[in-house]
Amino acid sequence: xxxxxxxxxxxxxxxxxxxxxxxxxxxxxxxxxxxxxxxxxxxxxxxxxxxxxxxxxxxxxxxxxxxxxxxxxxxxxxxxxxxxxxxxxxxxxxxxxxxxxxxxxxxxxxxxxxxxxxxxxxxxxxxxxxxxxxxxxxxxxxxxxxxxxxxxxxxxxxxxxxxxxxxxxxxxxxxxxxxxxxxxxxxxxxxxxxxxxxxxxxxxxxxxxxxxxxxxxxxxxxxxxxxxxxxxxxxxxxxxxxxxxxxxxxxxxxxxxxxxxxxxxxxxxxxxxxxxxxxxxxxxxxxxxxxxxxxxxxxxxxxxxxxxxxxxxxxxxxxxxxxxxxxxxxxxx
Ligand code: 0RA
Numbered sequence: 001x002x003x004x005x006x007x008x009x010x011x012x013x014x015x016x017x018x019x020x021x022x023x024x025x026x027x028x029x030x031x032x033x034x035x036x037x038x039x040x041x042x043x044x045x046x047x048x049x050x051x052x053x054x055x056x057x058x059x060x061x062x063x064x065x066x067x068x069x070x071x072x073x074x075x076x077x078x079x080x081x082x083x084x085x086x087x088x089x090x091x092x093x094x095x096x097x098x099x100x101x102x103x104x105x106x107x108x109x110x111x112x113x114x115x116x117x118x119x120x121x122x123x124x125x126x127x128x129x130x131x132x133x134x135x136x137x138x139x140x141x142x143x144x145x146x147x148x149x150x151x152x153x154x155x156x157x158x159x160x161x162x163x164x165x166x167x168x169x170x171x172x173x174x175x176x177x178x179x180x181x182x183x184x185x186x187x188x189x190x191x192x193x194x195x196x197x198x199x200x201x202x203x204x205x206x207x208x209x210x211x212x213x214x215x216x217x218x219x220x221x222x223x224x225x226x227x228x229x230x231x232x233x234x235x236x237x238x239x240x241x242x243x244x245x246x247x248x249x250x251x252x253x254x255x256x257x258x259x260x261x262x263x264x265x266x267x268x269x270x271x272x273x274x275x276x277x278x279x280x281x282x283x284x285x286x287x288x289x290x291x292x293x294x295x296x297x298x299x300x301x302x303x304x305x306x307x308x309x310x311x312x313x314x315x316x317x318x319x320x321x322x323x324x325x326x327x328x329x330x331x332x333x
Contacts, residue, residue, distance in 0.1 A: 010087050017099040018149035021126040025176055028123045034179040037172055038186050040124045044072045044168050045203075047121055049194060049272060051076030052201045053325070057165075059202040062191060064182050066208050069130075069171035078137030078164045081155060090155045092135060096125050096146060121168065125149045127177075128170040136161040148173060184212050192216045196225035197272050197323055222255040222321040229267075229319045233259035236317065249327050254285060256320035264315040268322040270329050281324045290314055 021028050029036045029043070041062065051057035057076035064070055080091040087094050099122055125131045126149035135142040141158045144151070174180045184207040191214070195203045199221030206213045218224035226240045240257035268275045268282040275282065290311040297303050 011089075014087075014097050015150070018097065018122065018126040021099070021123050022148065022173075022176065025127055028119045029127070032177050034181075034183070034186075037177050037179050038182065038190070040127065040170070040172055041070050041072065041182070041187055042190055043119065043124050044070075044121055044170070045191070045194065046272070047168075048072060048074035048076060048166070049198060049201070051166075052198055058200070060204070062187065062203070062205045064184060064187070064205075064207045064209060065169070067171065068174075068180055068182075069169055070182060071167060071169040073165065073167040075163065075165040078135040078166050079133070081135055081137060081142050090144075092133065092142065092144060092155060093151060095120075096122055096131070096133060096144075097149060097151065098122055122149070124168075124170055127173055129173045131168065131170040133169075134158075134167040136163055136165045184210070188214050193225075193274075194272060196222055196228070196321075197269060222253055222323055225267075225321045226255040226257045226319055229265060229321075230257055230259050233261065233319075235259050251325040252281070253323045254320065256318060258317045259319060260317060262316045264318050266315070266318065266320045266322065270324050271326065272323075281322055285320070285322050286311055286315070289318075 025032050025036065029039045045060060045062065048057055048060045051074055052060070057074045059075050061073045062070065063073075079095050082091055083089070084091045084094045087098075100120055125146050128146070129148065131146045131149075133144050133146075139160055139162070141161045142155055143158045144155045145153045172180050184205070188205055191203045191205055195201055195216035196218050200217065200219060202215070202217040204213070204215045220227070223240050223242045236258040240255050242253075242255045244251065244253040246252075266282065266285070268278065268285075270279065270281065290309070293314055294309055297309070
């Protein structure tokens with residue numbers, strides 16, 4: 001560090017990065033309305049889900065606190081706290097204050113889960129009146145506090161711990177957000193969806209303002225998701241069809257179940273993000289469904305003459321979930 005200023009060049013860059021986020025928050029989180037507000041929580045939760053995808057975390061607990069803050073706790077490895085040589089600061093501080101440093105430094109995870117934008121937890125920090133992080137790692141408890149993205153206390157060792165994990169608590173900055181009231185139901189539906197998409201992962205949400213609570217955990221993963229989507233529908237077959245395949249680090253899962261309606265309901269996801277505008281995974285699925293059923297019917301002589309079923313016919317009453325997880329996704333739209 002330069003002795004005159006107390007700052008070296010890399011730290012000046014850090015502050016400029018977070019200032020850019022506070023100046024134009026929508027560029028990073030989409031909007032500063034209720035949607036953007038809830039996006040902050042998804043951003044933090046997605047970091048914990050990444051730990052789960054790596055097999056290091058089995059439970060995530062979200063709490064809406066009475067004072068307007070939210071806490072997200074996981075039992076993952078804990079954010080590293082050792083010195084980051086490039087910045088000569090604890091790694092935790094870098095993850096929380098440097099744009100795009102949020103994820104693993106190795107790029108081996110499916111790390112682009114980040115809600116809508118995958119911008120990293122430093123963006124949440126920059127847009128929070130305060131953020132407090134507690135890390136259990138190396139047999140110790142570490143703690144650090146930030147205000148509007150800036151370090152206000154150095155990393156503290158607060159005693160011993162016999163397990164690992166990360167707790168991030170933050171209060172959105174009301175000078176940035178038009179809406180600062182978290183909705184239990186809005187958060188619940190995204191957390192339920194994440195639990196469906198990550199089989200076995202336990203996600204809880206507790207509302208300390210009202211004592212409401214939800215626990216989401218699905219041994220069936222997206223198979224359970226399809227059953228949930230067909231709740232109160234008359235299904236044409238009791239057991240959903242389910243299959244999965246992994247190849248070259250890419251994982252594909254499909255679950256489907258027909259009901260007696262005419263509606264088509266296909267939900268497609270890439271790295272836990274709903275790909276509303278479709279993509280190759282959705283197009284591939286639609287084409288494969290049409291081809292497979294037609295091939296089956298032809299091979300089993302179920303068709304008269306040159307009969308053929310159209311894709312639209314085969315999607316009437318279809319409820320399906322397609323989930324792909326891939327290391328380096330290309331998102332459009
Ligand atoms: C960077 C590197 C490693 C883990 C994490 C970040 C991490 C971040 C968050 C955010 C919320 N929960 C988290 N858990 C972990 C890898 C650590 C290692 O190699 O041991």
